[in-house]
Amino acid sequence: MLDVAAxxxxxxxxxxxxxxxWAACVFGLPPQRVxxxxxxxxxxxxxxxxxxxxxxxxxxxxxxDEQAGLPFKSAALNVHRHDLASAxxxxxxxxxxxxxxxxxxxxxxxxxxxxxxxPNLLEIRDGRPxxxxxxxxxxxxxxxxxxxxxxxxxxxxALDDLPLxxxxxxxxxxxxADWIGSNTDWFxxxxxxxxxxxxxxxxxxxxxxxxxxxGWPAYRPLLAGEADTETLIRRILGRPExxxxxxxxxxxxxxxxxxxxxxxxxxxxAPMGEGKTExxxxxxxxxxxxxxxxGLYLALPTQATGNAMFDRTLAFLRQxxxxxxxDIQLVHGATRLDExxxxxxxxxxxxxxxxxxxxxxxxxxxxxxxPYGVGTVDQALxxxxxxxxxxxxxxxxANRVVVLDEIHAYDTYTSGLIExxxxxxxxxxxxxxxMSATLPAQRRAALLDAWGARDRPxxxxxxxxxxxxxxxxAEHVACRRLEPIRVSxxxxxxxxxxxxxxxxxAGGGCGLVLVNTVxxxxxxxxxxxxxxxxxxxxxxxxARFPADERAVREREVLARFGPVASAQRPARCLLIxxxxxxxxxxxxxxxMLSDLAPVDLLLQRAGRLHRHERARPAAHAEPHLRIAxxxxxxxxxxxxxxxGFVYDPYVLYCTWGVLLxxxxxxxxxxxxxxxxxxxxxxxxxxxxxxDFVATLDKALGEHYAKTQTQRQQAFNVAIDAEDxxxxxxNQKPRANEDREGGGIPxxxxxxxxxxxVVPVFVSEDGWRLTDSDGPFDPTEILDDALARRLxxxxxxxxxxxxxxxxxALPLPRGFEEHPLLRHLRPLPLIDGRAELGxxxxxxxxxxxIVYASSSPSQEAx
Numbered sequence: 001m002l003d004v005a006a007x008x009x010x011x012x013x014x015x016x017x018x019x020x021x022w023a024a025c026v027f028g029l030p031p032q033r034v035x036x037x038x039x040x041x042x043x044x045x046x047x048x049x050x051x052x053x054x055x056x057x058x059x060x061x062x063x064x065d066e067q068a069g070l071p072f073k074s075a076a077l078n079v080h081r082h083d084l085a086s087a088x089x090x091x092x093x094x095x096x097x098x099x100x101x102x103x104x105x106x107x108x109x110x111x112x113x114x115x116x117x118x119p120n121l122l123e124i125r126d127g128r129p130x131x132x133x134x135x136x137x138x139x140x141x142x143x144x145x146x147x148x149x150x151x152x153x154x155x156x157x158a159l160d161d162l163p164l165x166x167x168x169x170x171x172x173x174x175x176x177a178d179w180i181g182s183n184t185d186w187f188x189x190x191x192x193x194x195x196x197x198x199x200x201x202x203x204x205x206x207x208x209x210x211x212x213x214x215g216w217p218a219y220r221p222l223l224a225g226e227a228d229t230e231t232l233i234r235r236i237l238g239r240p241e242x243x244x245x246x247x248x249x250x251x252x253x254x255x256x257x258x259x260x261x262x263x264x265x266x267x268x269x270a271p272m273g274e275g276k277t278e279x280x281x282x283x284x285x286x287x288x289x290x291x292x293x294x295g296l297y298l299a300l301p302t303q304a305t306g307n308a309m310f311d312r313t314l315a316f317l318r319q320x321x322x323x324x325x326x327d328i329q330l331v332h333g334a335t336r337l338d339e340x341x342x343x344x345x346x347x348x349x350x351x352x353x354x355x356x357x358x359x360x361x362x363x364x365x366x367x368x369x370x371p372y373g374v375g376t377v378d379q380a381l382x383x384x385x386x387x388x389x390x391x392x393x394x395x396x397x398a399n400r401v402v403v404l405d406e407i408h409a410y411d412t413y414t415s416g417l418i419e420x421x422x423x424x425x426x427x428x429x430x431x432x433x434x435m436s437a438t439l440p441a442q443r444r445a446a447l448l449d450a451w452g453a454r455d456r457p458x459x460x461x462x463x464x465x466x467x468x469x470x471x472x473x474a475e476h477v478a479c480r481r482l483e484p485i486r487v488s489x490x491x492x493x494x495x496x497x498x499x500x501x502x503x504x505x506a507g508g509g510c511g512l513v514l515v516n517t518v519x520x521x522x523x524x525x526x527x528x529x530x531x532x533x534x535x536x537x538x539x540x541x542x543a544r545f546p547a548d549e550r551a552v553r554e555r556e557v558l559a560r561f562g563p564v565a566s567a568q569r570p571a572r573c574l575l576i577x578x579x580x581x582x583x584x585x586x587x588x589x590x591x592m593l594s595d596l597a598p599v600d601l602l603l604q605r606a607g608r609l610h611r612h613e614r615a616r617p618a619a620h621a622e623p624h625l626r627i628a629x630x631x632x633x634x635x636x637x638x639x640x641x642x643x644g645f646v647y648d649p650y651v652l653y654c655t656w657g658v659l660l661x662x663x664x665x666x667x668x669x670x671x672x673x674x675x676x677x678x679x680x681x682x683x684x685x686x687x688x689x690x691d692f693v694a695t696l697d698k699a700l701g702e703h704y705a706k707t708q709t710q711r712q713q714a715f716n717v718a719i720d721a722e723d724x725x726x727x728x729x730n731q732k733p734r735a736n737e738d739r740e741g742g743g744i745p746x747x748x749x750x751x752x753x754x755x756x757v758v759p760v761f762v763s764e765d766g767w768r769l770t771d772s773d774g775p776f777d778p779t780e781i782l783d784d785a786l787a788r789r790l791x792x793x794x795x796x797x798x799x800x801x802x803x804x805x806x807x808a809l810p811l812p813r814g815f816e817e818h819p820l821l822r823h824l825r826p827l828p829l830i831d832g833r834a835e836l837g838x839x840x841x842x843x844x845x846x847x848x849i850v851y852a853s854s855s856p857s858q859e860a861x
Contacts, residue, residue: 048085084127087112172395295371331375416714507619801837
């Protein structure tokens with residue numbers, strides 16, 4: 001208990017002074033004592049081990065207890081959960097120290113949560129041993145007295161109760177301190193001094209050594225002193241030359257940030273390519289310097305966009321903190337596949353860097369504890385769900401600058417979880433930056449409501465909103481005008497799309513065909529690869545490749561079409577891609593064809609057309625977006641294309657109805673008008689298509705039903721930060737993430753259930769990772785090198801029948817007993833194929849995972 005208390009106090013000593021001030025304010029304690037008091041309470045988490053049911057688990061310990069006069073009555077042995085016993089017993093034991101303190105019950109519950117879930121009142125009641133005998137109660141009183149005397153934490157909070165965010169934050173601190181303080185490599189068992197006070201002094205020294213070994217840095221703001229906007233933008237970009245100028249959007253944001261008198265919510269609505277990412281990094285520097293935020297988390301929609309942002313953030317930290325020890329984590333499910341992370345962990349014998357990626361922080365549930373991180377929004381959203389140790393994620397996010405990019409890109413369910421997250425982040429002292437080029441008005445209003453923002457001024461697009469305590473400030477920003485984009489429609493069938501793509505490619509340059517499903521991407525690639533002289537002119541990119549192959553393709557895409565691709569940019573090339581190329585990847589194309597999609601996503605796609613300043617082929621001097629399905633003579637076909645399974649049919653019909661009358665897009669002026677016309681208007685009020693009315697009415701009804709259902713689903717699963725602590729977890733199912741043991745599955749995004757698999761080739765002499773590899777026996781324990789290679793080949797599938805059959809297969813010992821593989825499922829391929837769910841599943845070296853037959857419910861990327 002003393003060791004864990006020491007770790008908790010040492011952690012708080014390394015945090016921002018603002019974290020300590022926040023904790024002192026929330027817990028009603030003097031700042032100079034809050035660390036010792038919270039550490040002392042955290043150390044009590046294992047107080048419940050002093051019960052007969054727990055001591056009975058260790059025969060030698062039981063005999064020693066009996067010699068000391070403690071009885072082991074059989075009636076008391078059935079209560080053995082020490083976490084629940086801690087919560088139950090401390091409700092009474094702490095009353096001896098702090099009489100009539102209303103906060104004791106909720107603090108005791110937080111201590112009982114250190115194994116993962118906040119206990120309910122019934123569990124706590126049943127966690128108290130019965131009929132154990134008075135000797136046990138006297139022994140526990142002596143333990144508490146000795147412990148409290150050694151620490152001398154002083155008076156407790158002068159509060160009747162504590163809000164839920166404070167309780168969850170404290171539960172997170174307790175769990176983290178327990179993980180570290182229980183590690184015998186850092187804290188050898190046994191007494192280390194002649195008195196408990198001296199033991200604690202040594203424990204503090206061991207705690208500091210443990211935190212150093214972990215790579216837990218002491219707080220240090222990146223920005224020392226003041227600097228003007230231009231200087232900071234140059235430093236962020238790593239380009240000190242005076243020719244680099246701050247964008248108007250960044251200058252306006254800096255003006256608003258100068259009026260931030262505490263944590264803020266900033267909503268940035270501006271066109272693609274206006275420097276929103278640099279604005280977010282600038283905001284972090286300013287807010288951290290002025291308000292003591294402990295770090296930064298950049299939350300992206302996908303793993304691919306997170307991977308791309310990681311490099312930019314790493315470069316930013318190297319520019320702003322040269323020679324300073326900092327930790328950064330890449331936070332998503334495939335982090336272990338990333339070679340950059342291996343280098344930053346120092347496991348490949350590369351020279352040590354000041355910026356590191358601690359292996360301890362990288363373990364499951366821990367990455368958000370690191371002060372700097374880039375990853376998916378899902379990792380932050382798990383903090384709002386009743387998954388194991390959700391409060392550890394909340395502790396990690398507390399007092400951070402949290403950036404959510406592409407905030408428009410989520411359905412009603414995920415958007416509801418984002419709103420729940422905002423209700424947590426504000427009381428936890430965070431500043432939040434929300435960014436989008438295409439945000440519907442009702443979404444903006446919901447986000448501001450979740451933050452509790454008031455006085456919302458009407459401001460034209462492009463705009464900045466900053467909600468500080470008591471008011472919302474706004475500013476309109478003049479962004480650069482882009483060359484008008486001509487928009488035309490073509491039929492949605494693949495033959496028409498292929499012919500149009502080849503015609504555009506004949507004019508030279510680099511083009512993108514962005515389709516809505518993996519199946520269409522694969523079929524289109526098949527149709528085109530035999531119709532070009534050089535197969536290298538056609539590139540396929542989607543999410544159904546094994547992860548290592550997908551990473552190679554992602555790097556190739558960025559090398560050919562990214563901002564620094566001039567040397568490698570081909571004279572002629574066509575990328576066929578799904579939505580993986582839609583968001584946050586900084587790509588630039590001379591021409592573009594796209595499947596019909598919701599208007600906000602089409603505008604995002606259009607942002608990749610003529611994005612960078614460069615010479616264009618004469619045939620593509622004018623930006624031109626061709627949209628499959630945008631035909632005046634009929635509505636788009638949504639079933640055979642599977643578009644209606646990927647996107648809301650009503651939103652697609654509204655997009656079609658609006659864009660039929662918009663042959664030229666002038667950006668940024670038209671962005672907001674088009675988005676609001678689709679999401680807030682009714683483009684069919686005067687429509688003269690009587691044959692279409694029934695289809696539209698059906699789609700509208702389904703749209704309302706789906707929206708309401710998703711809103712209710714989010715409400716049902718998200719823990720509300722504004723609830724009373726004793727009620728907040730009632731009716732919130734205990735859940736798991738990614739098939740982790742215990743609880744029901746829970747997701748941060750709706751859609752078809754998916755499963756992460758590893759394709760393996762089965763032969764008579766064993767399994768092979770690839771055709772050219774030697775065999776291995778999956779029933780034997782696998783060595784780490786092979787396990788890492790298998791882990792690197794993972795791919796996510798979502799066909800229901802395929803999943804059903806794969807889950808019915810026994811998990812071989814080699815997977816089940818290796819920590820890297822136990823959450824993965826092998827996809828056994830015999831002669832390169834598997835018969836699953838009524839489909840033939842193949843792994844094609846050019847196409848990725850292929851289903852031999854198609855069905856209407858194609859999965860999107």
